[in-house]
Structures are given as C-alpha cells and as structure tokens.
C-alpha cells in the first residue's frame with residue numbers, strides 16, 4: 001500500500017480527496033496547522049472510510065518541523081500539496097501574507113522532496129493562472145495572461161518553481177492540477193465546504209442568500225458577451241476533483257513517458273452561466289431565490305471553462321457529477337449548519 005502525504009488534509013479539497021485516496025487503497029498522512037480548517041473533519045473522514053488519518057499540526061513554513069515528519073516516514077511514495085491561502089480579495093488586501101505562506105510552504109515541501117527523494121509530487125493549481133484569457137475552452141497550452149490577483153500570482157510562481165525544480169531533479173515526477181471551480185459536498189451529507197470569511201465561492205453565497213443569512217444575491221452584470229449576459233464558469237464537484245488526484249497518483253506510479261512535470265485541467269468541460277446556476281439551484285432546493293442584477297465586478301472574466309481532454313486521455317479521469325449533484329450535495333451539507341456530527 002503506497003503512503004501519501006497530503007498537506008492541507010483538513011481543508012475542503014484535501015479532506016474530500018483523502019476519502020477518494022483511502023477508498024482506492026492508499027495510506028494517507030496529513031500536515032495541516034488548521035489555520036484555515038477544523039481538525040474534526042478527519043473524524044468524519046474516519047467515519048466514512050473506516051480509516052484513522054494521522055495529522056501533524058505543523059506550519060509548513062517551519063522547515064525544521066516538517067523535516068521531522070519525513071524522518072519519521074521514510075516510505076512516502078507521493079505528496080499532494082494542497083496547503084495554501086486561497087482568498088482572492090484577501091490576497092489583494094494582504095499580498096505579503098499570501099506570497100509568504102503560499103511560496104514558503106511550497107519551497108519547504110520541495111526541499112523535503114529533494115532531501116528525502118520522494119518520487120512523486122502533485123500541486124494544487126488553479127484556472128486563475130490563465131488570467132483574463134479570451135481563448136475558450138482553455139487547454140493546458142493556452143498562454144497564461146497576467147495574474148489578476150496576488151493569489152493567482154502565487155499559483156503562477158509556484159508552477160514555475162516546480163518546473164525549474166523538475167529540470168534539476170529528473171528522477172522526481174510532478175503534476176500540476178489546475179482546478180476550475182470546485183463546489184459541492186460529500187454525498188453522505190456529513191462534510192463539505194466550511195466557507196471562510198472573505199473567501200466565499202458562489203454556491204455558499206447562494207445558500208446564505210436563500211436562507212437570509214446574508215442579503216439578497218446580486219448577479220454581477222447581465223451585459224457580458226455570453227448567451228444570457230451573465231458570467232460563465234466551469235463548476236466541478238469536489239469529489240471529482242479528489243478523484244483527479246487519485247488518478248494522477250496512479251498515473252505517476254506507473255509512469256512510462258519521459259516528461260517529469262505535466263499540467264492538467266480539472267474541470268467539467270462546459271460553462272454554466274450564473275443565471276443558469278440560479279435556475280438549477282431553485283430546482284435543487286425546491287425554492288425560488290430572490291436576486292437582483294448589479295453592475296459588473298472589476299476584473300471579472302466574462303467566460304472561462306476548461307478542455308479536460310488531456311486528463312481524460314492520459315489519467316483516465318472523467319467527471320462523474322454534474323451541476324445538479326453539486327447543488328444537491330452542497331444544500332444537504334449546508335442544512336447541517338456546517339456541524340460535524342461524529343455519531
């Protein structure tokens with residue numbers, strides 16, 4: 001059984017990915033200092049999978065501390081590096097905090113990969129690296145435009161760091177997974193995204209607007225050059241994102257080609273407009289969301305969605321869930337009040 005170190009294993013995508021890894025026979029340990037998460041989520045992962053996951057509550061910016069984990073686990077077959085700050089608006093307000101955390105944690109983990117010769121490395125990248133592109137759908141070869149935020153900039157820089165690291169370390173294989181818009185929750189209803197202040201994705205905002213936990217939902221512009229004038233995005237279920245990591249590890253463990261750093265898009269391959277999302281949300285909740293149309297938001301790309309055919313071809317990955325599943329599972333989780341019920 002291959003041992004995988006997951007950083008950020010208590011976070012939204014990390015915790016859901018651990019379930020898919022365990023269900024596919026991997027042994028998992030985690031490093032997460034819980035700066036942006038609740039460690040109790042791993043008890044829910046245990047409840048779902050039957051496997052206890054050991055988490056080391058360490059700051060990845062502390063190299064000495066994380067080296068102790070590698071010394072205690074000399075048999076790590078691969079690393080999935082999720083840990084990072086992820087709020088675009090917060091990164092605009094506090095850019096140094098983002099460069100400090102997201103880049104230092106990556107440099108430290110790569111230092112350990114090199115020092116302990118861990119053969120496989122997977123990085124959580126983002127479609128934000130493509131910037132304000134007009135080429136659709138986006139393929140992995142679509143040229144990157146200027147990053148629209150310090151957050152996106154950390155992802156572009158991180159990819160460059162890993163590419164340079166790969167040239168210098170030909171025996172270590174890396175994958176850059178560029179997620180589009182992860183959303184939804186585990187199908188059990190026991191766990192999902194816990195929205196962080198200032199880091200809200202659209203699905204939690206829709207749910208809070210419907211239940212009155214926040215004000216009326218505003219569609220940011222209906223004059224974009226899209227089929228109904230609202231922005232178009234590519235929503236991908238979090239369990240499909242999780243499975244892309246399992247498939248990436250399986251690919252790396254059986255790797256035959258000579259390229260040791262490859263990027264893959266992780267999206268559903270189709271765009272959904274905000275107005276279409278609201279219609280699907282009404283269907284999932286059986287209620288009608290009250291919303292208004294507001295002005296466009298500065299820096300918003302009108303439309304972006306992926307071409308994931310490379311991941312399908314090389315990793316054998318295809319999304320299993322659609323937008324209705326995303327909204328149904330998110331709504332089920334939201335109704336728990338974001339409480340982890342351990343019994």
Ligand SMILES: NC(=O)c1ccc[n+]([C@@H]2O[C@H](COP(=O)([O-])OP(=O)(O)OC[C@H]3O[C@@H](n4cnc5c(N)ncnc54)[C@H](O)[C@@H]3O)[C@@H](O)[C@H]2O)c1
Nearest residue numbers: 008011012013032033034035036037059060083084124126
């Ligand atoms: N959720 C999205 O919409 C989205 C989209 C594209 C890319 N991503 C990327 O995917 C990754 C995971 O995202 P997520 O949604 O699960 O985020 P999250 O905030 O839920 O999880 C990140 C985890 O990393 C931990 N962490 C952060 N800094 C740390 C440090 N210095 N030391 C130890 N632990 C630390 C946090 O406590 C948290 O548990 C991130 O790299 C994010 O940028 C997320």
